[in-house]
Amino acid sequence: MLSWLQRGQSKSGEWRSALASDASLEQAIQDLDQQASLRGFGLADLAVVFVSTSFASDLSRVLPLLQRRFQATHWLGCCGGGVIGVDRNGRSCELEQQPAVGLSLIRLPGAVLQPFHIDLRNLPDLDGPCEPWRRLVGTCDEAAINGLLLLVDPGSSGIKDLLGGLDYAFASVPKVGGIAAPHGGAGGSLLFQDKLCTGAVGLAIGGDWTVQAVVAQGCRPIGPVFEVQEAKRNVVLKLQTHGQETTGGQAPVVCLREVIAQLDAADRELVRHSLFIGLASNSFSLTAESGEDFLVRAIVGVDPRNGAVAVADSVRVGQRLQFHLRDGRTSRAELQHLLEQQRQSRTLPLGAFCFACVGRGRGLYGEPDVDSGLCRTAYPELPIGGLFCSGEIGPIHGVTHLHGFTASWSFLCPKEADQDQPAETLWTPAKS
Incomplete structure (x- = not known):
């Protein structure tokens, strides 16, 4: 039987994650369906899917195949240079440059979830009012949003304008995500509801849940x-x-x-x-x-x-x-410090997403699973999902930036511990 933490359960929410690797997309998804961590979950409020570019030619088939086996009100995801998750033995795992599919099923009672798709070719004016920017994510009420997950197609222009506009419209809201990996397939890199698309997709999270960000630069x-x-x-x-x-x-x-x-x-x-x-x-x-x-x-x-x-x-x-x-020793020590700060000063998260640069992983540390392993050391058996990205999105001192060589973590937590204090990002800046 899975432990309480491994399932990501609390009296107010539940998060289960699984990871599969097989050269056949159908076999990988069948493997997910057979894993104990996802079995019997029922209807999820949110399903987040990360798939490696090894399946670039099959991206349009990912959501239909998953939706035959799993149920969720909202679907969100993209492809990357590798997938981060939890294997069938409950161990954190980073599958780099190989076939992989990761799935997180999340149930959030009391949450207000607003999925959105943005065409980056027609962004509002940055010198105009903020309301058009708020309408992009489906709400004109900044106070109703506690966090944003954001995924962007690598072929898109205007990414910095998008981040600036969202900061303009939702100044106090942490925004975390990444740029999908480029690939040779057709139809875009983003998975949204029941389709494959380009531009940007995301999820505004409100109600009883909030996002807490940890950004590790590693220099x-x-x-x-x-x-x-x-x-x-x-x-x-x-x-x-x-x-x-x-x-x-x-x-x-x-x-x-x-x-x-x-x-x-x-x-x-x-x-x-x-x-x-x-x-x-x-x-x-x-x-x-x-x-x-x-x-x-x-x-x-x-x-x-x-x-x-x-x-x-x-x-x-x-x-x-x-x-x-930049070196592995510095990156390891920095992330370990940030996660320990997060663990000591914040409420217990339900689960976490990691958006890591493709330049991290084995190439940085000389061994696999370091970033995800450090998180599981701070939070044993915490459900996690993630992606190796072509650019990472995360806030520093309240300003959202597009990073490189960074690990940008998004922790999903009950709101009650944060409701009387502004959103804050844990990070360790490089210092002289």
Whole structure:
């Protein structure tokens, strides 16, 4: 018999998850149907499906096959570079780059669930009123929503506008999700109700349930904090050490060489393939105890002619910047710390979804199942589902960002513990 926690049961809700891997889609779904964790569940309020791109040519068949065996009022899901879940033995498992189907069946008495599909080609004006943005998710009442799950097709444009608009319309609501993985199949990457589609799909969660977010960036700073002296859109042209008298600055590549010269051999090797840039924002809190906080972004190019560096985000003059390294040890310690904070300070979740970058997993840690295993260490036998994404969505200091190389967790919890306090995101920013 399954334990209370393994089934994700409480007196007010129930969550069961299962994971199957077979080269045949029909066989994988039959395997799900035979697993004890899903047997006899009955009608679910919500079914969330994650499927690997190994089944790209069969994506249009996923929902019809599942809906013959399982019942749910709302269906939501997408495909990814791998699937995260719980195997038939109750162990957390991350199936990377192989056939896999994960299914979570969730019953939420007292919840208000509003599924939505958004055409990203026709978004409202960001300079206009917020009501058109609220209508995209099916409600004009911000207070009625406690959290948003959001999945986006990888071929869509306007993703940052979408996140900005949803923050504009629902400023206090945590939004967590990911970008589906690209594939060679036709018809899109998103599973919504009974169809395959493009754009963005999601679920607004209200009533007696709420979403709590945990965002793990997995990087550590190296060298001093710099200040941008000259920049054009996403290209950094000149830097100087923060706090020093203005001198006009140096090319970012020159500054980086000075930083590398102070590193040990192991970190110099990491620079070759795991170098990132952290960008500070005025919205981030700065305290003597916490130091400088950064949003980590990828380096997308270097101009050898002038030593400029292109960053995967817009950059402005006067902004603080610091180089960062990413490694498995740092990522493991950060996520472990965040999950322990979550466990100690929040109500017991019913279950969780993990949206992890395809660059994590074995490629980051050198072994499988680390991110999901850390969650199950903090919450033994907690039902989880998840996906390896092409971009992760999660809030930092109340602002929703599109991340890379991140693990963005969404914990579904009873609302009563949060009803008198604003939504908050647990995260550990990279610090100097």
